[in-house]
Amino acid sequence: MTEPDKKPNPLSLFEFWPGWIFYTPVVIYWILLGLRYRDVTVPTAANPRIVTGGLCGESKSSILDMAGPYAAGWIAPYTTFVTGMNDLPRALDAIAARGLTLPVVVKPDIGCNGTGVKLVRSEQDLATALAAFPRATELVIQKLIRWPHEAGVFYIRHPDKTQGEISSLTYKEIPTLVGDGRHTVLELLQRDSRTSKVLHLYAPRLKSRLDTVLPQGEQLDLVFAGNHCKGAIFRNGAADITPELCARMDTIMRDIPDFHFGRVDIKFRSKDSLRRGEDFEIIEINGVGSEATHIWDARTTLLEAYRAQFHHYGEAFRIGAKKKAAGWKPTPLWRGIRLWRRQKRLLASYPLND
Known part of the structure; x- marks a missing residue:
């Protein structure tokens, strides 16, 4: 007689460890790779047209702006806005000029981890959201995608390869x-x-x-923002990575110049349509600083999480080294530190996310 199945733990062992504990081995591994490649900034050349390769301090809209006509057709429509005087009428004009209508999503153009993301359903919501940000803050205002599901798709393509791959697929559930x-x-x-x-x-x-x-x-x-550290629940969707989805994502990402490594956040209609590479829209594209978020599935072991982290950052170094050999220059360390410090100051100034 078998023992009845035990209810799975609601949290993994390490899911909400302090960041300095979980990431210390990752930082050590990064430094060791830096010694091997004689440059700790090599990964910033993996996506050389993006500030720091997307490690920190990059503009979300500038990445989306690089999309060619095919890739742009898969990106949820958006516009940019800078807070200041007469926020509401200027924002409404920007929304109308882009052909958007309320509701929309407002988020910082420079940010991470879902910080400051606001769901705006009405003009009053819009006025309140804009007022919560400091003046002269650059924002992205994006169409609210009505499809019910969200996922993070990690894409990797070496510059000497004709095709890329999906190394991770993570479903995001709103509790x-x-x-x-x-x-x-x-x-x-x-x-x-x-x-x-x-x-x-x-x-x-x-x-x-x-x-x-x-x-x-x-x-x-x-929670509204589909981010792990803000409370969303992540599930490993590796079983749903199909040749059709890989081919679609590869075609899209190859239409973004010199993009080789990062996570694409999408909203989609259903798992069946996603497997076919259909019925999804891109809401954000993240570079070298992004994670393969399936590691935050409560069923993932600590060893599996570190294997995934080491594999992905190892790939970032390998790709960055190839781009560097081709003539692209990594971000100087001093500049990267300055951008990281600026990003930290900005994150601290943003309102609580929805």
């Missing part, structure tokens, strides 16, 4: 609470096996509703 007509939002968070362990991720965002009793059956999304 929800379901009301029972008796318990408050806070009580429901405390009763859930996952959210009770990471209350600090959800409580600040939901502070105005913590004492609200959700009606029976009513659902409440706990």
Whole structure:
């Protein structure tokens, strides 16, 4: 007689370790690779047309702007905006000029980890969101994609290869609470096996509703931004990487000049359509600083996570070295540090994400 299946742990062993603990072996590995290649900045040449190769300080819109006509057809429409005087009328004009309509997504042009991402449903929401950012902040205003699913697709193509590959596919799930007509939002968070362990991720965002009793059956999304450190749940989708999806992604990414390494975040209709390489839209393209996010699946072991990290950063060094040999120059270390410090200051100034 077999033992009944145990309920899987809601969190992995390392999922919410302090960053300095989890990433210390990764940093050591990066330094060792830097010694081997005699330059710790080699990966910044992997995507040489992007600032730092996308390691830090890069503009999201500048990457999307590089897309050729084919790739552009797969990117969710967007416009850019700089906060200042008369924010609301200027933003509405920018939205209309691009052919967009509310609702839209507003996010910092320089940022990471979903920081500052806001869902804007009305003109009042737009005015509130823009006012929450410091003046002279560069933003991206993008169409809200209605398809229900989100994924991160990691793409790698060596410059001496004719085809690229998808090395990781991760599905992003937005956690929800379901009301029972008796318990408050806070009580429901405390009763859930996952959210009770990471209350600090959800409580600040939901502070105005913590004492609200959700009606029976009513659902409440706990986060909008599909980012792990902001509370989204990640699932390894490697089984759904198909030749059709690889071919589609390769065709798209080859239409972005000298892009070789990074994660493409998409919204899509269904898993079946994604397997066919159909019915998805790109919402963001990330470079060397991005991760293969399947490592945050609660079923991933620590050893598997480090193997994935070491493989991907090893690939970044190998590709960067090939681009460097072809004449492209990595970002100087001093400039990279300056851009990283600027990005940290910007992140600290952004409002809480939705």
